[in-house]
Amino acid sequence: MRKGIIFMIISCLTLLSTGCIKEEAVNTYKDKTSKKVISIPQKRENRIVNNFQRLIEKNVSEKEIIEFVNKNINNVSKINASDFVLGIEKIQNNNIKNCIYDFFEGDIQEKLIAQFRYDFTIDNMEDIEDEYVKNFIKKVRGKGYKVVMKEGAYYPIIDYEIYKQYSKYVTDDIKDYIYLMAKECNEISVSNKRINISWDELYKRAVESEKIMNKHSNSQKINEIKALYLYYVEIYINGTYNSPTFNYIDKKLRNEVKKSYLGLDYEESELGKIIKDYLKVLDKNNYKLTNEVKKYKSFILENLKEKI
Numbered sequence: 001m002r003k004g005i006i007f008m009i010i011s012c013l014t015l016l017s018t019g020c021i022k023e024e025a026v027n028t029y030k031d032k033t034s035k036k037v038i039s040i041p042q043k044r045e046n047r048i049v050n051n052f053q054r055l056i057e058k059n060v061s062e063k064e065i066i067e068f069v070n071k072n073i074n075n076v077s078k079i080n081a082s083d084f085v086l087g088i089e090k091i092q093n094n095n096i097k098n099c100i101y102d103f104f105e106g107d108i109q110e111k112l113i114a115q116f117r118y119d120f121t122i123d124n125m126e127d128i129e130d131e132y133v134k135n136f137i138k139k140v141r142g143k144g145y146k147v148v149m150k151e152g153a154y155y156p157i158i159d160y161e162i163y164k165q166y167s168k169y170v171t172d173d174i175k176d177y178i179y180l181m182a183k184e185c186n187e188i189s190v191s192n193k194r195i196n197i198s199w200d201e202l203y204k205r206a207v208e209s210e211k212i213m214n215k216h217s218n219s220q221k222i223n224e225i226k227a228l229y230l231y232y233v234e235i236y237i238n239g240t241y242n243s244p245t246f247n248y249i250d251k252k253l254r255n256e257v258k259k260s261y262l263g264l265d266y267e268e269s270e271l272g273k274i275i276k277d278y279l280k281v282l283d284k285n286n287y288k289l290t291n292e293v294k295k296y297k298s299f300i301l302e303n304l305k306e307k308i
Contacts, residue, residue, distance in 0.1 A: 041075075044075065045075060045076050045077065048075055048076055048080075049076065049083075051068070052068065052080075052083075052084060055068060055087075056087050056090065056091070059091065059094055059095075060091065061091075061095070061143070062091055062092050062142075062143035062145075063143055063144075065087060065088050065091045066088055066143075066144055069084045069087070069088055069166070072084070073166060073169050074169065078170055078171045079171060081166065081169040081170050081171075082170040082171045082174040082220075084166075085163060085166045085170055085174060085178070086174070086220070086221070088144065089158065089163075092143070092144055092158050093158075095143075096145070096156060096157075099140060099143065099156045100155055100156060102136070103153075103154060103155060103156065104153075108133055108136060108154075109153055109154060111133050112128075112133065113154075115128065115130075118152075120147060121147065122137070122141060122146045125137050125141065140156050143156075144159055145157060145159055146158075146159040146161075146185070148188060148191070149191070150191055150192070151191075152192075157185065158181075159185060160178060160181035160184075160185040161182045161186055163182065164178060164179075164182055166178070167179075172216070173212075173215075173216035173219035173220075173221065174219070174221065176212045176215070176216060177216075177219065177221045177224070177225060179212075180208065180228060183205065183208075184205070184228070189205065189232070189235065190240055190243075192242065193240045193241040193242045194242040195235065195239065198260075199236070199256055200260050200263070202235060203232075203236055203260060203264065203271070206229060206232035206233050206269075206271050207268065207269045207271055207272070209225060209228050209229035209232060210229055210269050210271055212225055213225045213226055213229050213308065230301075230304065230305065233274075233301070233304060236271075237278070237300060238297065238301075239257070245257045246289040251288045251289040251290075252288055252289075253282060253287040258287060261275055261278075261279055261282075264276075274300055274304070278296065278297075278300060281293060281296045
């Protein structure tokens with residue numbers, strides 16, 4: 001019986017060394033100094049996590065951290081997998097300024113605009129005629145960025161759509177965070193001071209952010225989720241310079257905004273209730289941007305910031 005057990009342990013260690021052991025296996029070994037029984041998969045996970053932390057401390061390249069995560073994310077817990085994904089985000093945030101500077105070196109901007117005007121997307125990468133520019137964009141893509149037009153120039157931004165491949169490995173709060181960020185990344189709500197999505201879609205994104213914010217109040221990304229929520233709410237109430245909520249000439253609430261406000265389910269969210277009360281003030285002022293309306297809009301946003 002004893003010989004059989006020893007044989008099983010040796011067999012499992014052999015499988016581990018060849019990378020063939022399954023995650024659900026319960027094989028263990030004894031630490032001779034502490035006499036503590038440690039699972040082999042846990043020992044392997046600890047080693048992976050330590051290697052990951054060293055890469056983060058070194059602020060390695062985006063490509064290097066992405067390759068590491070892709071290789072190892074299925075061998076760690078959901079909590080550690082979440083840290084891995086947020087590690088990619090951290091490295092990208094640390095390095096994206098350098099990537100932006102690279103976009104303005106030489107004549108990259110000029111060549112992209114000359115060929116594509118203002119309609120280039122990462123999906124057109126293989127259509128780039130200039131080989132140097134094509135290789136440059138490929139490297140940008142390999143770092144996990146996409147390219148967007150902003151203020152008359154092309155810029156890299158983090159492509160959160162790529163993060164969706166990690167959703168099945170991470171915790172629910174990070175999965176929902178990825179969902180929110182990918183939606184904004186795929187269709188940017190505001191560019192060139194103009195709202196690019198409908199008012200109803202803007203409201204929908206705010207409500208989704210609100211629900212995720214309330215659901216995951218202890219998430220390590222809660223501050224980012226709150227910031228995104230406030231961003232959507234402020235735009236929904238104030239508009240932007242090129243997409244105002246009130247007409248500049250007669251100060252009346254724009255028809256498409258009014259239609260959106262009046263068509264909401266006011267009980268589905270806190271924002272819905274806020275807009276319901278706001279409509280009473282608007283109706284009282286004949287839907288014009290009076291001093292009372294201005295003060296009430298400021299009150300809404302200030303109160304919301306304090307509340308959340």
